[in-house]
Amino acid sequence: MFEVKLPPEVRLVEGSCQKSQQLSADGLHIRVRLKVGQCSEAQGSAIQHLRAQRSYCILCQSCGDMLLKDRVFRRVLPLPNGNWNTLIDDWCCHPDPFANKKLHPKQEDCLVGDTYFLLTRDSSCEEKLTNGVEAFDLNASSNVHSRKQALGHRNVVCCKNCCAVLGEAVTTEVLKFYITEVIVRQSEDGENTMPQNRQQFLERALVSRLVDLSSAQSIFRFSIQTPDGRAVIMLWLLNMDTLIASFSEKAISSDILISASDRHPNKHQSCQAVGAIKVLYLPCTRGQQDEAVDAWEKDISVHPLILPRSTCEEVLQLLSSSTKTLPSSLCSMKNYQVAYLRR
CATH class of the missing domain: 2.170.150 (Metal Binding Protein, Guanine Nucleotide Exchange Factor; Chain A)
Structure with missing residues (x-):
């Protein structure tokens, strides 16, 4: 049995848990209603x-x-x-x-x-x-x-x-x-x-700046670029109020969720739900989605974010890794790929 622990300010509305019949092809989808209290401010960059x-x-x-x-x-x-x-x-x-x-x-x-x-x-x-x-x-x-x-x-x-x-x-x-x-x-x-762990540090540093800029300047579309001006990723911030919880692939694929060395064999497999942002993104690969990328590059409302070349590639890997963990029905939206980044 899997157990998801919600943050203290988030509560499940009793009786709201319902199984979704529309998305049964790639796993169990459940819809719930959550009641959110006064949220603590996210730590800025x-x-x-x-x-x-x-x-x-x-x-x-x-x-x-x-x-x-x-x-x-x-x-x-x-x-x-x-x-x-x-x-x-x-x-x-x-x-x-x-x-x-x-x-x-x-x-x-x-x-x-x-x-x-x-x-x-x-x-x-x-x-x-x-x-x-x-x-x-x-x-x-x-x-x-x-x-x-x-x-x-x-x-x-x-x-x-x-x-x-x-x-x-x-x-x-x-x-x-x-x-x-x-x-x-x-x-x-x-x-x-x-x-600090490189991936976690990069994820939090990037998310903090996206949240800072969107909150202060109402900016939601970003072009992640190298110092020489080459666009690597087009990124669209959709929302900042998402909660995510993930279990290891080993635990999900195994019939035995608790290892033999666990001192509490009757304990549920659990994890803590954490805040995240939901983004859409397009890798700026030549020959793929050229029209969409060109339109973004010409739009002055798209905000450039300059990062070292190697870091741009790390960000792309971070986004791709998140997309791969999603069910097939949720990993894309029109021509964009979907990813979640922890706050």
Whole structure:
């Protein structure tokens, strides 16, 4: 017998459990009514909580090594995000004075973007960080198929301990760190901890930013892109009030749900239901769904989210893994694939 434990603020309405007859081809489907009380606010992303005049430590997510210690920012300022320049051109009657200029932080500043933050180097950077060069295809972000590959190069910043790419060297004095590659926490939270599970960390970091942006700016469609502007995933946030509970495939496929080593053989197989977001997504693979992808790329209401190239591929794997766990009747909606990401 399987048992799903609901969060404290969610209760099952008595007598509402009914078997669905319409979707019996790929397993048992049950419809229930839930009563939801006052929900606790979901924890926001790390960069949303950055504040001036507080001390922060920045750690490598891959190995847990301390990169920057006790950094205090005099100012923490948001950067213009999304298609800001395009909106300026459409709505303003005068040219954008910042069109060809980049905003860089001054000493003791922290500038916060959607998926990254900018800060200046200090003495600890030489001890903990190393520079590298990453090549990319200049034609990758264009719809034009070219036989000749034109390569560009980007200066990246890596962890000296494990060589993981953490961000970019914008200038000789300014660094860009991606929120999916580093852990930001207040200095008083204690010493280094063991590295977090990569998949769980990435899932929570991505979900936090999607929820932040949709709540603050009513943005629901996103284009997950590499730093050179190549779209990898088109993602549509459908809702943020989903509960999911999953059992291991081994437990479901086995007739014996409790192992011989279990001290309580009569105990039910149970799991805790957790909050999740439901998304539709399209992988931007050449030759597949080209019309839909082109339409999204031309729509200025679609919000770009820039992530390292390898992280974009990790996000796609994360979404695909979620889709594979769903029954066949629920894993797609029209031309889009369905996925659930835990909050």
